[in-house]
Amino acid sequence: MAEQRSDVISWDEFFMRVAFAAKLRSKDPNTQVGACIADTDHRILSVGYNGTPHAITDEAFPWGDSDDPLNDKHSYVIHAEANAILNFRGSLKDMQGATVYVTLFPCHECAKLLVQAGVGEVVYLDDKYAGTMDNLISKRTLDSCGVTYRKVQMPHGLS
Numbered sequence: 001m002a003e004q005r006s007d008v009i010s011w012d013e014f015f016m017r018v019a020f021a022a023k024l025r026s027k028d029p030n031t032q033v034g035a036c037i038a039d040t041d042h043r044i045l046s047v048g049y050n051g052t053p054h055a056i057t058d059e060a061f062p063w064g065d066s067d068d069p070l071n072d073k074h075s076y077v078i079h080a081e082a083n084a085i086l087n088f089r090g091s092l093k094d095m096q097g098a099t100v101y102v103t104l105f106p107c108h109e110c111a112k113l114l115v116q117a118g119v120g121e122v123v124y125l126d127d128k129y130a131g132t133m134d135n136l137i138s139k140r141t142l143d144s145c146g147v148t149y150r151k152v153q154m155p156h157g158l159s
């Protein structure tokens with residue numbers, strides 16, 4: 001009888017790989033972000049990545065940075081975490097206590113949305129904006145609302 005494989009990837013690694021795959025769909029030339037929400041029974045509830053609202057043409061929105069808010073991508077893009085919440089087709093009751101796996105630490109706007117959607121834990125891959133005011137507000141929001149966060153361990157890498 002063959003032995004079963006023991007060196008399998010963990011649930012954390014699995015869901016982070018799903019989030020990582022999602023970010024590969026992002027058209028943002030500078031920062032691509034993926035999010036995967038999994039419930040307490042290790043079922044995937046939803047996936048999202050950062051992108052603009054559905055538009056009639058690909059050129060409807062800018063993808064560059066600009067001092068002019070009308071021409072700045074940040075005015076239009078929907079963040080990965082927000083898209084993951086919006087893509088969910090079930091009842092928000094099923095999201096209570098869920099874990100969101102994100103390739104980049106949530107911004108303060110998404111932190112508020114995740115809290116109100118019932119997410120109980122944030123697991124992140126990168127925190128490249130750590131220490132910025134937005135990031136500090138995000139962490140204060142999560143701390144104040146009892147949402148824990150931790151950096152994922154990826155012993156098998158991402159390839």
Ligand SMILES: Nc1nc(=O)n([C@H]2C[C@H](O)[C@@H](COP(=O)(O)O)O2)cc1CO
Nearest residue numbers: 030031033050077079080104105106107
């Ligand atoms: N957690 C996040 N989820 C996201 O989906 N984003 C998106 C918004 C933009 O499309 C991009 C950030 O662009 P930049 O400012 O690094 O050029 O990533 C950003 C963050 C950062 O907090």
Ligand SMILES: [Zn+2]
Nearest residue numbers: 079106107110
């Ligand atoms: Zn955000």
